[in-house]
Amino acid sequence: MPCSLEEYLKTPAATIPRVIKQETVGRYWVSTVFLPINHGFKGLTRDLWFETMIFDNESTHEIELDGQMETFRDDVYQERYSTLEEARRGHAVAVEHARRLMAEAL
Numbered sequence: 001m002p003c004s005l006e007e008y009l010k011t012p013a014a015t016i017p018r019v020i021k022q023e024t025v026g027r028y029w030v031s032t033v034f035l036p037i038n039h040g041f042k043g044l045t046r047d048l049w050f051e052t053m054i055f056d057n058e059s060t061h062e063i064e065l066d067g068q069m070e071t072f073r074d075d076v077y078q079e080r081y082s083t084l085e086e087a088r089r090g091h092a093v094a095v096e097h098a099r100r101l102m103a104e105a106l
Contacts, residue, residue: 053094054075056074
């Protein structure tokens with residue numbers, strides 16, 4: 001939903017749908033989300049509002065943050081997009097990439 005940064009910041013975080021699609025492909029987790037802040041560089045790149053990443057569920061490590069141990073998965077793929085349609089297509093591409101990674105591991 002198009003809105004200004006001011007409108008976005010006034011919206012309760014719990015009501016903002018950020019997840020476009022997420023799924024597991026073998027040992028990999030593919031996640032496509034809306035980024036609340038434009039990750040494009042003004043004048044240098046196009047606007048980038050969506051991101052797909054692939055995380056390796058079997059490659060984790062723990063880091064202490066604010067006195068608590070947090071578990072992180074290694075990421076193996078990342079791509080950003082300008083539009084929701086690009087993000088949906090990009091998610092499908094990432095799922096195929098994860099399937100290829102699984103096949104190579106066999």
